[in-house]
Amino acid sequence: MTAQGTTVRTPVPHRLATTLLGLVLPFALMTAGALIALSWRDELPDPVATHWGADGPDGFSSFAGALAPLLLGLVLCVGAWALGFWAGRDGGARRIAVGTSAGLGTLFAVLLVGTLAVQRGLTDAADAPGVGGTIVGALVGALLVGIGVALIVPRDAPQPTSARVDPRAPRLPLSSTQRAAWSRTVASPAAVVAAVVAVTASVVLAVVVGAWFALVVPVALTALLAVTLVWRVTVDERGIEARSFVGWPSVRIPLDEVEGASVVHVRPLPEFGGWGYRLGRGGRAGLALRTGDGVEIRRTGGRVLVVTVDDAATAAALLNTLADRSRA
Amino acid sequence: MLWTIDTASDEPLFAQIAARVRAAVSAGELREGDRLPPARTLADSLDVNVHTVLHAYQDLRDEGLVDLRRGRGAVVRAHPEYVALAAPLAALVDAARRAGVSPATTASLLHAAFAQPTPED
Secondary structure, eight states, rough: OOOOGOOOOOOOOHHHHHIIIIIHHHHHHHHHHHHHHHHGGGSOSSSSEEETTEEEEEEEEOOHHHHHHHHHHHHHHHHHHHHHHTTSSSSSHHHHHHHHHHHHHHHHHHHHHHHHHHHTTTOOOOGGGOHHHHHHHHHHHHHEEEEEHHHHSSSOOOOOOOOOOOSSSSOOOOTEEEEEEEEEEEEEEEHHHHHHHHHHHHHHHHHHHGGGGGHHHHHHHHHHHTTEEEEEEEEEEEEEEEEEEESSSSEEEEGEEEEEEEEEEOHHHHHHSSSEEEEEEGOOOEEESEEEEEEEEETTTTTEEEETTTTHHHHHHHHHHHHEEEEE | OOOEETTTSSSSSHHHHHHHHHHHHHTTOOTTTOOOOOOHHHHHHHHHHHHHHHHHHHHHHHHEEEEETTTEEEEEOOOHHHHHHHHHHHHHHHHHHHOOHHHHHHHHHHHHHHOOOOOOO
């Protein structure tokens, strides 16, 4: 709540790395894709196939038209990079933004090169073979590059503070001999609905179209959703942590980086644009799993993290009390 | 839920942890099917030995309050009798506080009340 009130905000860290990995890298990949396509220009049919249905190519365009998707890729990459560059105070959110940008660049570049490669030497694009392998390769490549880049994005350096915790924030009465911990699980109903819909739809699609490669999508979705469905949130003398039931991923704020915690009402869609670990309005990072109460933690370095969880009042009060105690 | 232990208390730590679960079940804070935190997690959080937490969980299992299964952890079982006591217990605590009677005295009064022979019909 008071985050907006601070006049001096620390600059977003690691902007050079964010730009190199989240803008220069995907830009270079897509440029390379375009250059390879240009070098094949004389060997390609005119028009070229740009869209495939169940029975082979069903969409065609000029050579320039085939390059047009790169513009969309460019816009998406610039958008993801901009998020990381201007709003990426939170290391986790910055990693996701930069990884997304690098992954998207890979996806668009591989799709372009792969779909044109199968048409080299053809006189009629309608004879082009299927591109299932290219699609699987592009998805897997995008995933690998995205994850790889996300892993090498520099993490936040520890920024401990010894300043007093916000005196207006809630507290929990504890005696000096008491040890306290708070723990609670939170499930994401949106993820369950999304999981069932997406997995069913893609399995049906795969069976109807008879495209084995389309099964990659439900498998990947299931794996992705399995690790983000249920989380355990813990507050103790080490700080606050939200950890997926699978054990990974997790988000943690050490006690010495807590400036103050409070309860907020969270609406994932308008405030964070969806569900999951996201960057929201005002540069807040959020583990937004459902509508309702959440803990908002103001963290050193101008960072804010919101975690939706039941009984957020107790979690916030305990976090402030333990932070007080560690700085006494 | 909130877990507290008092290192200065005479009551063993495992008993304090078990008592916290009983109170939470009685207050409706823990319901049938709820999972207690993995013993390792809770032990790390409270900075106690994992065997202390396991001791507490095993006592609760022996009482029939939780199911302990390998891989699933401790799951709370249905306990209507605990819930039935929630309101009278809250009233007793409230009355004791208003009258300025200490928790120890209130507990001993409660023990004494149970020791009274009940008239047979």
